[in-house]
Amino acid sequence: DAKTTQPNSMESNEEEPVHLPCNHSTISGTDYIHWYRQLPSQGPEYVIHGLTSNVNNRMASLAIAEDRKSSTLILHRATLRDAAVYYCILSRPYNNNDMRFGAGTRLTVKP
């Protein structure tokens, strides 16, 4: 399975943008890049996913490098409610069991 590498932790100030990086140098052509987040004492929550092009939704933006070996999750204005563990995951649409949640990045948002 292709692996991802994320920093263990990051800090941000409230109302500032946050860029959460993810490296996936062994990504294959059919791997989608997924991002989930887990708020304290809750189950993970889907954030965004993409294949090659940058993606935007109401929660965040996903910027994918041209060679697809890295990606960045962008929170445009961090709020205290964005404090969570963020997981970057590679998954293939025809695989049933390859959604692997590693340790993720713990984001702390300071008021």
Add this chain to the structure above:
Amino acid sequence: NAGVTQTPKFRILKIGQSMTLQCAQDMNHNYMYWYRQDPGMGLKLIYYSVGAGITDKGEVPNGYNVSRSTTEDFPLRLELAAPSQTSVYFCASEDRSLNYGYTFGSGTRLTVV
């Protein structure tokens, strides 16, 4: 729309006891998953199902069993509880055709003493 409902939220078991963790979804999702999360760690896949009557093992299936008799329900059975099974258990579902990602339940915190 309730989403994914897990019961109970908390449970303490004695070593050797058995229990069933319940998971139900009302979104008519075909795919369902069971994960466990140990303190400070990521989630590990225990079992998954791609539809009623079909189940398969994930990364860490030992000590667990599942069944999927209906689309809605995906219970996880612990037959002989061990301290190593102390964890938080999450159930998730997915409509693969919509590609909106997994919907997770709020978890069951299990302690085996």
